[in-house]
Amino acid sequence: MYPADRQYTRDHEWVRVGEAEAAVGITDFAQRQLGDVVFVELPEVGRRVKQGDVFGTIESVKAVSELFSPISGEVVAVNDDLGLHPDSINKTPHDTWIVRIRPDGPEADAALLDAAAYGDLVQ
């Protein structure tokens, strides 16, 4: 149900680590809770984040939710397409990245969940 090619946080973000960068988004569970996304506030490229830092917000019609960084590193890209199409987060949450982060190093395992553990969490 939740893609195995990535890890998850208890705050419903996903992080998929690539060769040089990690892509970050929110899960299907999160987008369903939020409702129709109308606005995403993105950090500046170059911003340094620590695991757990608020790096942006995601707003639905009714509510504002903070986005917590799953890993520590430097923001190297933000998805500007979300300005015109915030609803892609609702339509394809696992294929829509919000930021890309160059990780500082391997993260403490305890903070991140694998697909099975995340699936259990949101059951």
Next chain:
Amino acid sequence: MSSSPAVLKKTPLHARHQALGARMMPFAGWDMPVEYSGITDEHVAVRTRVGLFDVSHMGEIELAGGAALAALQAMTSNDAGRLTPGQAQYSALTTPEGTFVDDLIVYRLAADHFLLVVNASNIQKDARWITASAQAHGGDVAVVNASARYALVALQGPGAEAVLATLTDIDLAGLKYYWFEHGEVAGLRCTVSRTGYTGENGFEILLPPADAVRLWDALLAAGAEVDIRPCGLGARDTLRLEACMRLYGNEMDETVTVLEAGLGWIIAWDKGDFTGRDRLEAQRARGVDRQLIAFEMIDRAIGRHGYAVLDQGRPAGVVTSGTQTPFLKKAIGMAMVPAALVSVGQALQIEVRGRVAGARVVPEPFYKRPPRR
């Protein structure tokens, strides 16, 4: 940390909402649908086709008797004496300070019989207040909290009339805005009014709770070929905000006068005395210190309920309601601001989570439906 919540009340349509997969949430002590297919989808459906709302949680209070009109006149701001039986009006139940106990719709059922439709969050308060006011007024007037006797659904949108017409012999074309008629819809006895809280053409239908499910099913079936949507409280809120309709608890409460809420038009100054009239008159004479305005965001941000409005960097007012509207696709809202900032075009600063975002005062309403009648 939390105590167990009181059991939530359910409208007669509760099982229907769950069967339709609605996301439910507590509102004013009721378990209500927030959205079914999504707030945006439902909002757009009402603006372009037709939507159906369950608003049975709202309250209905009846006044009857030879002194009912006089008692009602004394406790409300608008002139119920102007109403012909079959006619309704928007009004305020006022405190001695000229502030809102509630905003409501007054229906004149007969010369001596009135139905007040009030906010769900204020039913008990209103019933006590109206009863006490009527007793204080004296004379032949009875007050009944009849909320348990009514279900209420709203059919709203440019396609609402055509859908309703397939189910009733009531002459809808002849039913003017803010008028109502008793008749049958889908074979069920109802009261149909051309009223609503969306800014669209549409109808609200009062009927016994036992018949609500059959009416709901009939309306959804009749609207199926124009792709009707059941709509929840989420879309109800974004629609009414686009139309600049006020929400008790946001735009007004017992600390806001009728003039500060920008609702001077529901004050009938020449109908005679009513609770709070002299305070309102004094306020009218010297001018309000603060007033509700409509705003649009200029910067990319959404000004939401509770966010501060700044004047020269210092908090001066507050956003009362705000959202990104699914139809106009703009960030809009209403705010209570000092009199100095009340003019169309006035630039505003709104504090959005620690940053300052620019907005401007715009004329009401944000959205006006194309003329139809």
